[in-house]
Amino acid sequence: MIEIFFFSFVTSIYYISAGIFFANKILDIKITNEENIYKFGLYGGIFLAFLGLFLNFFISLGKNINTFILIIFLIYLIITQKKIILKKVLVSSIIIGLACGILLIFENTYRPDSGLYHLPFISTLNSEKIIIGLSNIHFRYGHTSIVQYLSALNNNWIFSDNGIVLPSAIIYISFLLYLINEIQNIKNKYLLLFNFLLISFLCLKLNRYSDFGNDAPAHIYYFFLTSLALKNFHNLNKINMGEIITLSAYIVFNKITLFLGSFVAAIFLIVKKKIFYFKIKPLIFVSLFTFAFFLKNFLISGCLAFPVEKTCAERAFWYDVGKKRVSIAKITMIENEAWTKGWSDQKKNVKNYEEYLSDYSWVKIWFKNHGKRTFYKLTPFLISVIFLTIIILINKNKPQPNNEKNIRFSEKNFFYLFLLLNFAGVFLWFIKFPVFRYGYSYIILFIIFLIIICLYNKIKLIDTQNLKKKFNYFLIFLIFILVTKNFLRIIKNYGDDYNYAPWPKIYSEDERNDKKQNIPIIINNETIFYYSNKGTCYYSSSPCTHLSNSRINKNTIKFDRKLGYKIFYFVR
Secondary structure (H helix, E strand, O other): OHHHHHHHHHHHHHHHHHHHHHHHHOOOOOOOOOOOOHHHHHHHHHHHHHHHHHHHOOOOOOHHHHHHHHHHHHHHHHHHOOHHHHHHHHHHHHHHHHHHHHHHOOOOOOOOHHHHHHHHHHHHHHHOOOOEOHHHOOHHHHHOOOHHHHHHHOOOOOOHHHHHHHHHHHHHHHHHHHHHHHHOOOOOHHHHHHHHHHHHHHHHOOOOHHHOOOHHHHHHHHHHHHHHHHHOHHHHHHOOHHHHHHHHHHHHHHOHHHHHHHHHHHHHHHHHOOOOOOOHHHHHHHHHHHHHHHHHHHHHHOEOOOOOHHHEOOOOOOOOOOHHHOOHHHHHHHHHHHHHOOHHHOOOOOOOHHHHHOOOOHHHHHHHHHHHHHHHHHHHHHHHHHHHHHHHHHOOEOOOOOOOOOOOOOHHHHHHHHHHHHHHHHHHHHHHOOOHHHHHHHHHHHHHHHHHHHOHHHHHOEOHHHHHHHHHHHHHHHHHHHHHHHHHHHHHHOOOOOOOOOOOOOOOOOOOOOOOOOEEEEEOOEEEEEEOOOOOOOOOOOOEEOOOOOOOOOOOEEEEEEOOEEEEEEOO
16 A cells, blocks of 8 residues: 555656646746646646657657656756745645545456556557557557556556556546645636536546546546636636647547547637737647657558548558458447447347447437436536535625626636537537547536526625635535545455455456466467457557457468568458
8 A cells, every 4th residue: 555655656746747847848837836736747647648659659668768757857856946846746746645545545447448458558558669550459459548658658667567557546636636726726706616516526426546447537638628728718818828739639639539629729719819829839749749649540550530430541551441341440430339329228129230320219228228327427416516506596695896898708708618619519429429438528517617607697796705615615525525435445345355456456357366378379480469368458468459250360460570660460
């Protein structure tokens, strides 16, 4: 347990240091004593993910290079920052370390996706530079998240393999503490309510590490971007568009389904009614990051955004056109959409994927299963919304000066734009991929902005300090719920007999967490990949696949090397 606390503490310093470097050198943000230190942990996640992605084009993300990068950033922090900043970083990291410990002890990685392709891909990054056509041994390698690169970079000589479970926990806790820190200095009542509602969702629903998967970091960064947007509405001339475009792009790199989050920058353009002057360094960084991300996608799968078939290049010889010229991208897209819409819940007159998606008959089946589960997952948050709404409605009014008389674009209209943006996100989510974890940030933000608009005039008259005082009592309750729920889990799982306890399992799904002995697939006396006959690969010998069919075996899949790069492809 001490090890988890210590590793989380060091990782926090590492991420904050990288974030300070990124903010100062790339985003041109001056580091002051009044800064909310926790946001730099989030910025650090962005820069380190980029670094991991860039390096993997040339080398594997092995322990040597990963340890070197860690040491460099720790040295940078010590030699460049004032004592007061170093003290704040140290204190913040201690708090993050303790909180991450509570989150991680005797917890599990998300299953089954974690064992199917998240952890195997991280293992591949740790052992291999980019492999062309990697998706040919497992199609899901074609749409991995940027967060895998962040995890892979955290496997060093200090943390070893266990380091790969830390990034998502660090991002979650950093954002939660960022919000808590912000509300103590907020004067804008609408932003105060916004941040409190986000905290309630984080504490009541998004409070289990095993629920994070690839999805949580993307949603958290979208929440973060929106919170920054609201904070800077009345400071448009001073807004750092480098922050906005960087966060917008990074959200997409985490989860392509949240691409509407990138329209936040467009909202600022609408409000400002003129083009912002972008600073050159953030623009170059985002351009490089975007190019590297889509190049990675193309080299691995033959598609810029797998499994969107229109982004695939059939001329790329490693692109899997599939049997009878039906591409694996098209098959994957149809299969994913069908499963998210409840295809597996059919009880009679079972239709194939295409038939099931051909009309809206799936809606009824979806509501009986996925719909109920979605509402169930939203229930704790909706209760908190009702509770906070009651607090606002019964609060005594205090006349407030009207500061919007000379504002060209009112705050309320600003909220309407965000409401419409997230309504579009909810609509897109429902018609294409209606599983809660794919689109919950759209849903949560839509609800929050709807509440803010409905209560706009009432909130306007409320005394800020009085409202903050009442909300703080609720905050204590929320933190109590978060800590209690995780403590109950720790007590329940304490003493479980598996290797590497109390760290989350990364090697297998079995009780002992034993490392899997996968079967090597050998061609010309060289092991080209591994096969797991136990259903999942987890973090093991790589590259690994659990798929076994007529096309993925040593007799059908082809292997080559060009300029030192491994290539998997099928003969057409």
